[in-house]
Amino acid sequence: MAKSRKTTKTTHADSAGRTTVQLKARRSNLEDRKLLSPEDALRTEGLFKMLANDTRIRLLHHLVRSREASVGDIANALDMKPQAVSNQLQRLSDTGMVASRREGVSVFYRVKNGCVAPLLDLALCLMDAEGCDSASR
Amino acid sequence: MAKSRKTTKTTHADSAGRTTVQLKARRSNLEDRKLLSPEDALRTEGLFKMLANDTRIRLLHHLVRSREASVGDIANALDMKPQAVSNQLQRLSDTGMVASRREGVSVFYRVKNGCVAPLLDLALCLMDAEGCDSASR
DNA sequence: TCACTATTACACGATATCGTGTAGTAGTGT
DNA sequence: ACACTACTACACGATATCGTGTAATAGTGA
Numbered sequence: 001m002a003k004s005r006k007t008t009k010t011t012h013a014d015s016a017g018r019t020t021v022q023l024k025a026r027r028s029n030l031e032d033r034k035l036l037s038p039e040d041a042l043r044t045e046g047l048f049k050m051l052a053n054d055t056r057i058r059l060l061h062h063l064v065r066s067r068e069a070s071v072g073d074i075a076n077a078l079d080m081k082p083q084a085v086s087n088q089l090q091r092l093s094d095t096g097m098v099a100s101r102r103e104g105v106s107v108f109y110r111v112k113n114g115c116v117a118p119l120l121d122l123a124l125c126l127m128d129a130e131g132c133d134s135a136s137r
Numbered sequence: 138m139a140k141s142r143k144t145t146k147t148t149h150a151d152s153a154g155r156t157t158v159q160l161k162a163r164r165s166n167l168e169d170r171k172l173l174s175p176e177d178a179l180r181t182e183g184l185f186k187m188l189a190n191d192t193r194i195r196l197l198h199h200l201v202r203s204r205e206a207s208v209g210d211i212a213n214a215l216d217m218k219p220q221a222v223s224n225q226l227q228r229l230s231d232t233g234m235v236a237s238r239r240e241g242v243s244v245f246y247r248v249k250n251g252c253v254a255p256l257l258d259l260a261l262c263l264m265d266a267e268g269c270d271s272a273s274r
Numbered sequence: 275t276c277a278c279t280a281t282t283a284c285a286c287g288a289t290a291t292c293g294t295g296t297a298g299t300a301g302t303g304t
Numbered sequence: 305a306c307a308c309t310a311c312t313a314c315a316c317g318a319t320a321t322c323g324t325g326t327a328a329t330a331g332t333g334a
């Protein structure tokens with residue numbers, strides 16, 4: 001992107017077809033040592049905003065688990081109306097988080113942005129470690 | 138918490154006084170293999186919601202960097218009105234993300250919830266790796 | 275007590291969010 | 305063309321968010 005931080009990303013799929021992202025030189029708190037520009041703050045806000053919703057979290061989690069799913073599948077799995085699912089998928093698509101593929105009458109969605117899975121994973125992990133009573137707004 | 142997942146957290150402070158959180162048995166995508174309960178989704182939403190704001194991100198980032206800061210300090214550093222800063226800090230305090238300490242007329246805030254730093258760190262890291270055009274709403 | 279500073283409580287208004295219902299489109303088969 | 309399914313576009317209403325301005329509170333010193 002604009003600024004170059006020396007982060008190396010290694011993405012590979014294991015036998016189960018699952019994607020693992022390894023971050024080298026992650027050196028925790030590396031980013032915390034330099035000032036956070038308003039632009040970066042806005043980009044980060046945009047990223048977290050997409051994850052800051054009950055529905056989208058379950059939706060994305062479902063997509064991460066199943067690699068690909070149609071609107072109807074998801075609506076059925078999450079017990080939601082297709083419109084609501086399509087709504088959120090549209091939003092997620094606009095921000096580049098997911099991508100779609102048409103097959104007959106169905107439209108299959110998949111996670112596109114690599115930030116989703118790791119962040120979801122870390123969040124769930126950390127929420128266990130911490131009490132994270134933070135939940136109920 | 139309610140459910141027990143075998144995650145081990147190790148927190149320690151190095152010579153510089155910075156806290157590092159190591160997660161053992163993190164095994165990426167572990168959480169993605171079991172169904173995400175609506176409750177967990179809500180808790181995760183709550184966590185991400187606190188990070189889904191321009192102001193709070195800069196605020197938390199500042200707190201992570203300086204370990205502790207008063208309302209006035211932050212307002213000054215981020216070029217914001219004290220009320221706005223206090224507002225957000227209040228919200229962050231309600232959700233257990235930060236804690237406060239009074240010293241004279243000033244109130245010093247610090248990051249309390251261990252999820253904050255790692256998530257911020259990972260997000261910034263990943264946004265570099267990915268294009269993450271996702272930003273602009 | 276008075277003045278002063280730092281912080282907070284609260285109501286207001288502008289804006290954003292999200293599910294719903296209705297209507298529309300695309301693809302497929304008859 | 306017609307019916308049917310899967311999805312989407314859009315307007316609406318309820319609710320949430322967030323900075324602002326005003327007023328209140330807490331701490332400190334004269």
